[in-house]
Structure formats: structure tokens, C-alpha cells
Amino acid sequence: MTTGIRHDEMRKRNRALVIAAVRRAGQPSRTEIARLTGLSHSTISAIASDLIEEGIMREIGQGETAPARRGRPQVALGLDPKAATVACLHLSFNSLSAVLVDYCGRVIDTRTHRLSTLTLGRQALVDAAVSAVREIACGHEDFLRIAFAVQGITDAAGRQMLWSPITPHSDIGFGPELEAAFGVPVTVQNDCNMIAAALRWRNPERYRDNFVAILLSQGIGMGLMLNGQLFTGTHSSAGEFGHMIHKPDGALCRCGRRGCIEAYAGNYAIWRKAHGKSAMEKPIADIKAGEMDALAALARREDGLTRQAFSEAAEAIGFGIGNLFALIDPAPVAIVGQGTAAFDILEPEIRAALAQTAGGQHAEAVSFETWPHEVPFIQHGSAMTALTSLDWEVFGPGLRHGAGGRRPESGRVVA
Amino acid sequence: MTTGIRHDEMRKRNRALVIAAVRRAGQPSRTEIARLTGLSHSTISAIASDLIEEGIMREIGQGETAPARRGRPQVALGLDPKAATVACLHLSFNSLSAVLVDYCGRVIDTRTHRLSTLTLGRQALVDAAVSAVREIACGHEDFLRIAFAVQGITDAAGRQMLWSPITPHSDIGFGPELEAAFGVPVTVQNDCNMIAAALRWRNPERYRDNFVAILLSQGIGMGLMLNGQLFTGTHSSAGEFGHMIHKPDGALCRCGRRGCIEAYAGNYAIWRKAHGKSAMEKPIADIKAGEMDALAALARREDGLTRQAFSEAAEAIGFGIGNLFALIDPAPVAIVGQGTAAFDILEPEIRAALAQTAGGQHAEAVSFETWPHEVPFIQHGSAMTALTSLDWEVFGPGLRHGAGGRRPESGRVVA
DNA sequence: GCCCATTTTTTCGAGCCTCGAAAAAAAGAA
DNA sequence: TTCTTTTTTTCGAGGCTCGAAAAAATGGGC
Structure with missing residues (x-):
């Protein structure tokens, strides 16, 4: 209080x-x-x-x-669907999608743009976001919020993107830029946090106060719900699960450090190992889903380097989840994204690794749920986050009872 | 809401x-x-x-x-100090202390009992707690709460001790037992959480919404404040920082698993390494503080196995904090306990390890504060926890406005 | 077809609670 | 002794929720 x-x-x-x-x-x-x-x-x-x-x-x-x-x-x-609309942007590798949602949460319109995120300049990325909103919100003067979800690290205040694997530029202030362009509040949030928010809306029985959403794809992301609220750290969006150190001085990660979980479990890491490359080889940028599926099929068929690659990936994930559970306690886990296509191979070894950790004391009781497509979750989570902020900040306070609080400096009491 | x-x-x-x-x-x-x-x-x-x-x-x-x-x-x-009193128990290796505190938080009386925790039976431990309370609360009929702090894992509801290194018995229901004996609410909590609670009271500028308290001693413990509340997981008291896996299949830990941080950074681990024993050697039970001081002095004086032992300990702690920060973001750290006596040796290497992790991106900005004696913090934290529960649950609601709420089943709305 | 039982929704007065303004209280300053 | 300043209390106004009762809207039974 x-x-x-x-x-x-x-x-x-x-x-x-x-x-x-x-x-x-x-x-x-x-x-x-x-x-x-x-x-x-x-x-x-x-x-x-x-x-x-x-x-x-x-x-x-x-x-x-x-x-x-x-x-x-x-x-x-x-x-009332006409009470307001919110725009949800989702920036990911080579793609920017925009969705306009009414106050009931129904999708009014949706557009997807291809763009070369790795080569575009800082301002060009911002401009792309602005014009995507302009395009989709055109004619809807009642739109009151923008939710911007991005693959990467965002600041805790939800103002900017601090770092992302999809662009060499860092500290891009999407929040202030979009607010300046449209005059409505903007939140910038990590895509995995939006996945977690969506899970809570879709299945509150299973995903209530404490749970974990892990995104397996090119990289490894995480959204963390603790005590019923999305956990966002003091500075950044936190949840850099993929960059916990699995093996000190281990394989080279996309982030430049060594031994990260992602350096074993990201698509590029599995691909690298399966092709017999050195663990210190520079990660390649983008691997097609089909190629990963082929590797998974090969691993299912015969023993060898490829199977070993998936095995190492599973071990990294298992120890990572175990370490996470050692800290925050076992909780339901949702695994989302293209990487779940190989989950049948991964699961036994994830559980085996988990069982060796303090967090895995009841490893068999840990429950996984998988979803191959992350995008619907990200959009849903973004929309619900933006809409509930309207509920509490705009329509709850209302006009009559408006923000007319003078409420002088009022210090704080913490109990 | x-x-x-x-x-x-x-x-x-x-x-x-x-x-x-x-x-x-x-x-x-x-x-x-x-x-x-x-x-x-x-x-x-x-x-x-x-x-x-x-x-x-x-x-x-x-x-x-x-x-x-x-x-x-x-x-x-x-x-009004006469409004109530609370009893705080603290069970640790071979020691049970009891403190009686008035409603202002001032200590009325304090007793410490020696007992052989490793050999006492389950019921004997409970009996010891009961008689400690009986002794100290005797004559104070206004005592309204018991706070029981214990080294080890407790359940999230604060009812029982699930596991502790100080006794072979597990799942001891100190909560229900003490409640049955005295008819007042009892909370059972991890000692490191109480340290965290105390830090927040003592220095709210530094320790506000997100911070970490690490106890370096025989074992390694942690208390975690997230979003302004003590983090307690879904089942246990969580915060098993000491049992995050530092090196898969690494050194043997007191808990029976391998590669835990504690297996490198606990007193016994440093002692084991310094004495040239195998990392798979069974940990010895108790090492005197003086002996650890002597090892630290030796490590300061000359290079060799002992210095290497502290170095490995620091590395484990550094990577552990880094992994923690990767998940929950950098935050102020308090390091408490006997192990801080060697912190001058540990700190540079902790920072070096931290710098190699994702959480250590701003390693130099991470701030450590050390306190050699944990007991005052545990007592203070326990007392304030019990007293604030009185504030909110008993004296806030009051008699007139009493718990007379009928408030039918009333479901929940989660936003 | 009419009347009664049942459930939902609205109306209305009572009881609290907080607030702002003004008064009262309690000191120092002139 | 009187004025100024600050703290604390008093008092009436306004708002909000609540419970009880009334009103509304429908199905069931004769």
C-alpha cells in the first residue's frame, strides 16, 4: 500500500x-x-x-x-466495441505486423509488412512503425493506445527497445517516437512477455499466478509471470533465459558471450552442431523452418551428430529450467514457437537434465504444454495488455471522477 | 484486484x-x-x-x-508497546533462539538454546520450539503471533519446514504444532527471506522493490524481493540460489546433487578444495569460523590451492548472480554471513565472472554490501514481518469494523 | 387466459466515510 | 499582552455502498 x-x-x-x-x-x-x-x-x-x-x-x-x-x-x-480501438505492432526478424483491435478485443484489421530489419537504419525502423500505425489506424480517430511488441530486450518502463537480435541498432525509442507521432500512450514490451499475458487470458486455470513461457526459435526467449504479474526487472525486460550461462566458457553465442543456453539450444546452435562445425563458429543469421524439420527427422531416424545436437540442446534447456525452478519454484511451463516441432525428441532429455537439478526435485510433476505458433499469442497478449490498461487508466477513472486529483506530493508508506 | x-x-x-x-x-x-x-x-x-x-x-x-x-x-x-507482543524463533544448526518483541518492535527478552539438531528426533525439535516459546512468552498473555525462521526450505504457505540441512527429518509442521500449542497464528519462513525483509526496513533507499540477499556460510542461501514483495514460489520458499547448477556433473554437493553453486562456494567446499581433497568427497558437517578465517589469511598471503579454492568459490557465485540477473535483472545485492570475512578475496573474481554473463552487462555498476552477522537481520526481519501482519490483519481491521464481513463466496476477477 | 411463483433489476433511505473550511488550541514573537 | 504561526479538532456537505423493498419480466399451473 x-x-x-x-x-x-x-x-x-x-x-x-x-x-x-x-x-x-x-x-x-x-x-x-x-x-x-x-x-x-x-x-x-x-x-x-x-x-x-x-x-x-x-x-x-x-x-x-x-x-x-x-x-x-x-x-x-x-x-461496447466502439468505445475505443488499440493498435498492436509486432516487430520481428524481417517482419512488422500491425493489428487494430476494438474495445471488445476483436480484430478490426491486420497488415503485415516485409522489411529487412538487419540492414535498415535506426530511423527507418521507427518510420516503418509510424507508417504501419498510420496505415492501419487511418479513419479510426478513437484509437487510444499502441502496444509495441518486439523480439529483444526492452526497458522496464516500456519506453524503448534496448537490444534486439534483429537489428544492429540499440536503444531505439519506439515509445517516445510513436507517442510524438500519434499523441497516444505507447508501451514497448518484449514479445515473450506478451505470450505469457496471452496464456493467462486463454487458460487462467493453468496459467494463473506463477508460470513460465519459453519461446524456442532462432533464439530462446522467456516471459515470466510471478505472483500474478508479469515480471519486469529494474532496468530491462529481464527474462533473458536464453542467456543464462549453461557452461562457463562454452559454445559461442549470438550475443558474443560464451556458454549461454541459446548457444546450445537456438536453431543456429543445433544446426551448427549437426553440421559438424565448431562450437566457436560464428552463428549464421537465419535458418529456415524446413531445414530444422529435416534435422529433426534425421535425428529421429538415426543416431549421430544431429541427434547429439538435439540432445545437447535439450540438456541446456533442462538445466536452464532447473536453475530457474531452483530460484522461483516449479511452475507450469508453456513452450512456444517453431522449435516445438522437435519437442518429441527434446522432452525426455529435458526431463533427464531437469531431474539432476534442485528445481527438478519433482521433475516428473513439471508439466509442459507446447504451441507451435507464437504470433497469435503475441498479438493476443499485446491487445489484452493495451485494453486492460484502458480499463484501469481511462474508463475506470472515467470523466466525471476524472484525474482531477490534486492529491499533494503525498509521500509513500511501505509496509 | x-x-x-x-x-x-x-x-x-x-x-x-x-x-x-x-x-x-x-x-x-x-x-x-x-x-x-x-x-x-x-x-x-x-x-x-x-x-x-x-x-x-x-x-x-x-x-x-x-x-x-x-x-x-x-x-x-x-x-503502544503494550498493544501486543510477538515471539520470534530462529532455528539453525545446533541452535534455537527465541526473542520476545513488543508492539513497537523493541526486544523484551531473548534466550538462546543449544541443541543437537542433527541427532534430535522430529518430535523433539517441535517440543524444543514449543518449550522455547512457553519459556519466553510466559506471563505475557498479550502475545499474538509466532514467527518461526529456519535455515532451509519452507512451504509457500508458511506452514512447515520442508527440508533443512540441519536435520535429517523433513516436512516438519512447526506451524500447526505451535498453533495447536498456543492458539496464535504462526508463520514458518526461510531465514534468508527474513534477512531480505530486515534489509528493507533498515535501508529502504537501497533495498526497495527489487533486491537480493545472499547468505554465505556453511551453505549458500538467498532471499529475493521482487516487485516489492518477498518472493515465495508456488510450493516452497524458493530462492535455492545455492543449488542452481554451476557446472553440470561437477562437484558433489551437500544436497546429494552435483555441480551446485554451494558445492563450490559453501564453507565445506572451500575447505575441501583447500585441503586438496577430491571434489567428490563427502562434505563434512561443520567448519569453525576461525578455520575459515585462517584459510582466507592463507589465500591472501600466497598463491596455491587455498587461493584457488576461493577463486572457484567466487567464480561460482559470480556466474550464479549473473544467471540470476539474466532472469530478474541487476539489482542491489547484500551479502551476509560469516563468508563475507573473505569478501575482499572474493569480490574481484565475482565481478570477473559476472562480467562474462548476460546479467553482468553492467557488472561494474552492480553494487554489493556486506554484513558479517546474519542473526540480527533474521531476528529483525522476523519481528517486523510478524508485527506488520498484526498491523494489517488485526489492528487495521479493528474490533468494531471486525471480521464481521459476510461477503458471500465472491469469485475472483483478475485483470 | 389468468394468476402465482420466481428471478433479475431498480429504487430509496440509512449509515459511513472522507473532505474542506472554519474554529480551537498552543506555542513563539513583538 | 497581543499578534502570528502552526497543529489539531469540529462540523456540515457530499458521495458511496448497502439492505430492504418495490418493480419488472417471464414461465408454470389451473
Whole structure:
């Protein structure tokens, strides 16, 4: 707790809570919302009528699942799709995609641009982002947020991209640049964190307060949910799982250091080993998915260098997860991305390595779930992150109860 | 946010906030509290008079620092030491200490018992704890909490000790046993977490939302503060920093696994290496502090096996911190315990190893602080943890606004 | 077809709580 | 002794949530 609760703040929070309940439940009735939030029917009634009047929520009619029970039928409520739109950008190797989403979370439009991220200049990358937003948000004057997801390290404040394997340039301020161009708040976030956010929305039973999302692809990424919130460190987006040191002074990594997990488990590392190259050979830039599939097939078929390559990859991942679990405790793991195509080969050895670590005490109990395609998760996570920030920061506080807080400097109390 | 805010809850939280402000500020005036909490003077006046009437707070007079300014002098407020007492137990190798603390956090009484933790039975350990509490809390019928700190792994709920190097028995339910004996809530927590809690109280400027406390001693422990709260995993107390794998299939660790950080950096590991024993030799139980000091002196004096032993220890710690930082981002580090006596030898090599890791990108900027004696921190952290739980759970809610909430099953809304 | 039972939603007054303004209290300064 | 300054209390206003009761909307039974 930081600061006292005033009267108007109670309303703001309860409003936001109602919005959040509707977003999560889909099309709940007022009674349902009362149950979900623990607030009284009268309060829900009052807040709902405010929200409807303000164009944030609307009545949907009888809802889909009309159980035809006795009594007055429930009126389903839903968020008003016209309340706002948000734009989600996703920058990855040679690709920039943009999605426009309405306030309900439905996709309005989507575009994908090819571009040569490795060779483009710093300003050209920013310009590409700006014109992608301009193109997709054109004609939608109600768009209120931009969520920018990028493969790489971002700062904790969500302002800029600090480093990325897809470009030689570092410290690119996508946040300020896009804000200057469009005048709406922008968050810059690591793509794996967005995957974690999406998992929580899609399957809150399994992915609730503590879980891990690992992206296996060219490189290795991670998103970490701790205590129910996305973990972002003090400076950067953290979660550089792929660059934990697996073997001191080991194989050469794309990042220039030696012995990183990625230097054993990234596509390029598996490819390098399978082709009998030295572990100190400079990683090659891009390997086609088909080529990796062929390697996996070969490893399944016969023993040899290729199988050994996958084996080393699995060992690195297993020890990495074990070390992670030693720190933060076993938790559900989602493995996402092209690398999951070979997960049948990897899993037994990942578990074997895991079992040798402190975090693997209950290795057999650790549960993996795999998803081959990361892009839908990244888009979904970005959209939901942007929309919930609207819920809490814009539509919860509302106009009447507006940000009119004078609330003088008010220090902090930490307990 | 989980559930809506009702009217009485606003009061409860603001009451708790006032108590927290007083606990942190020491002897603030009402005006000071208003500034700290952001609440109005009238509210503070009302809440303060309630709390005073209930015997939770009291007026202290002019306070210590009377600046003799013009105007009506401030009246200093303080927590009433007679409001409650808490008992703090600390179980470590061959030692059980008990401290009784008043509601202000001042030590009333302290006792230390010698006992042979390695040979005592499960029930004997529980009995020792019970009689330690009985002895120290005797005559204080106002004691309301027991905080039990133990070297080892505890469960996330704070109910029991899952595993500890100080006893062969595992899963000892100190929580339920002590609760049954005394009828007051008990929390069982890892000693390093208590160190972290204490650091936050002692130096909130440096140790605020994200930091790491590492205990260097016989073994290696860690307490982790993330996003302003002590991190406790899903099952155990987590933070098994000492058992992250430094080198796969490396030196034999006390825990039975191989290659753990502790197997290089624990006292026994340094001793083993310095004496030319094999890295697979079974760790010996207890090494005197004097003996470690002698080894450190030898390492300072001349090159050789001993210096190499400290060097390997530093490397393990450095890579461990680096891997930790790769995951959770660089943060201030406090190193506590007997092992800090040799920190002058360790630090350069820790930094050198750190610099080779992803987390060490700004290795020179990582800041270490050392404290030789862990026990005062553990006691302080335990006491403050128990006292703040009283603040929020007992004295904040109060009697009038009591737990009389019916609040039906109320589901959860997660945003 | 009409009336009753049932469930949802709204209305209304009561009770709290916080707030701002003003008053009261308690000192030093002139 | 009076004025100034600062802290603390008092008091009425305004807002919010709550519970109870009323209103609304529908199915079931006769």
C-alpha cells in the first residue's frame, strides 16, 4: 500500500473492477457481475448504468445461453466495441505486423509488412512503425493506445527497445517516437512477455499466478509471470533465459558471450552442431523452418551428430529450467514457437537434465504444454495488455471522477 | 484486484495505513501522517483518536526533535508497546533462539538454546520450539503471533519446514504444532527471506522493490524481493540460489546433487578444495569460523590451492548472480554471513565472472554490501514481518469494523 | 387466459466515510 | 499582552455502498 483510499477512488476502482469482470466473463448479467466482484446488486446497477450512459458498456439482450429459467431473464452486458480501438505492432526478424483491435478485443484489421530489419537504419525502423500505425489506424480517430511488441530486450518502463537480435541498432525509442507521432500512450514490451499475458487470458486455470513461457526459435526467449504479474526487472525486460550461462566458457553465442543456453539450444546452435562445425563458429543469421524439420527427422531416424545436437540442446534447456525452478519454484511451463516441432525428441532429455537439478526435485510433476505458433499469442497478449490498461487508466477513472486529483506530493508508506 | 471495495473496508485499509505510517516513521505527528498517507487532516484526526482509544497508538508528547518552531507544537504519536507482543524463533544448526518483541518492535527478552539438531528426533525439535516459546512468552498473555525462521526450505504457505540441512527429518509442521500449542497464528519462513525483509526496513533507499540477499556460510542461501514483495514460489520458499547448477556433473554437493553453486562456494567446499581433497568427497558437517578465517589469511598471503579454492568459490557465485540477473535483472545485492570475512578475496573474481554473463552487462555498476552477522537481520526481519501482519490483519481491521464481513463466496476477477 | 411463483433489476433511505473550511488550541514573537 | 504561526479538532456537505423493498419480466399451473 502506498497511499490512502479516498472516496472517489473507491468508485473508480469499483468501476474498473466491473469493467474487468465484464472483459473476463464475456457477457455476464448484472447478477453475475455482483457475484464476481462481491459488490452488492445496487452498486452494480448504479455503476452499470453509468458505464452504459458513457458508452463503455452496452446491453446485449438475452445473451447466448438463455437457459429459459423461470423468472425475469438476465440481461447480458458487454463492453461496447466502439468505445475505443488499440493498435498492436509486432516487430520481428524481417517482419512488422500491425493489428487494430476494438474495445471488445476483436480484430478490426491486420497488415503485415516485409522489411529487412538487419540492414535498415535506426530511423527507418521507427518510420516503418509510424507508417504501419498510420496505415492501419487511418479513419479510426478513437484509437487510444499502441502496444509495441518486439523480439529483444526492452526497458522496464516500456519506453524503448534496448537490444534486439534483429537489428544492429540499440536503444531505439519506439515509445517516445510513436507517442510524438500519434499523441497516444505507447508501451514497448518484449514479445515473450506478451505470450505469457496471452496464456493467462486463454487458460487462467493453468496459467494463473506463477508460470513460465519459453519461446524456442532462432533464439530462446522467456516471459515470466510471478505472483500474478508479469515480471519486469529494474532496468530491462529481464527474462533473458536464453542467456543464462549453461557452461562457463562454452559454445559461442549470438550475443558474443560464451556458454549461454541459446548457444546450445537456438536453431543456429543445433544446426551448427549437426553440421559438424565448431562450437566457436560464428552463428549464421537465419535458418529456415524446413531445414530444422529435416534435422529433426534425421535425428529421429538415426543416431549421430544431429541427434547429439538435439540432445545437447535439450540438456541446456533442462538445466536452464532447473536453475530457474531452483530460484522461483516449479511452475507450469508453456513452450512456444517453431522449435516445438522437435519437442518429441527434446522432452525426455529435458526431463533427464531437469531431474539432476534442485528445481527438478519433482521433475516428473513439471508439466509442459507446447504451441507451435507464437504470433497469435503475441498479438493476443499485446491487445489484452493495451485494453486492460484502458480499463484501469481511462474508463475506470472515467470523466466525471476524472484525474482531477490534486492529491499533494503525498509521500509513500511501505509496509 | 480481486474483489470490490466496500465502505467499511476503506476505513480498515486507511487505519492500517496509518498504523504502517507510524511504524515506519517512528514518532510522527498527525500532520506528518497526513502527509505520508495522503489522507486529509480530519481523517487522520479521526482515525488517530480511534486508535488511541483502542490502545493501539498513544501520544508521546513533544517527540524527540522539537525544533521549537513557532505555532502549536506537534504531538508525536507512537505505537503502544503494550498493544501486543510477538515471539520470534530462529532455528539453525545446533541452535534455537527465541526473542520476545513488543508492539513497537523493541526486544523484551531473548534466550538462546543449544541443541543437537542433527541427532534430535522430529518430535523433539517441535517440543524444543514449543518449550522455547512457553519459556519466553510466559506471563505475557498479550502475545499474538509466532514467527518461526529456519535455515532451509519452507512451504509457500508458511506452514512447515520442508527440508533443512540441519536435520535429517523433513516436512516438519512447526506451524500447526505451535498453533495447536498456543492458539496464535504462526508463520514458518526461510531465514534468508527474513534477512531480505530486515534489509528493507533498515535501508529502504537501497533495498526497495527489487533486491537480493545472499547468505554465505556453511551453505549458500538467498532471499529475493521482487516487485516489492518477498518472493515465495508456488510450493516452497524458493530462492535455492545455492543449488542452481554451476557446472553440470561437477562437484558433489551437500544436497546429494552435483555441480551446485554451494558445492563450490559453501564453507565445506572451500575447505575441501583447500585441503586438496577430491571434489567428490563427502562434505563434512561443520567448519569453525576461525578455520575459515585462517584459510582466507592463507589465500591472501600466497598463491596455491587455498587461493584457488576461493577463486572457484567466487567464480561460482559470480556466474550464479549473473544467471540470476539474466532472469530478474541487476539489482542491489547484500551479502551476509560469516563468508563475507573473505569478501575482499572474493569480490574481484565475482565481478570477473559476472562480467562474462548476460546479467553482468553492467557488472561494474552492480553494487554489493556486506554484513558479517546474519542473526540480527533474521531476528529483525522476523519481528517486523510478524508485527506488520498484526498491523494489517488485526489492528487495521479493528474490533468494531471486525471480521464481521459476510461477503458471500465472491469469485475472483483478475485483470 | 389468468394468476402465482420466481428471478433479475431498480429504487430509496440509512449509515459511513472522507473532505474542506472554519474554529480551537498552543506555542513563539513583538 | 497581543499578534502570528502552526497543529489539531469540529462540523456540515457530499458521495458511496448497502439492505430492504418495490418493480419488472417471464414461465408454470389451473
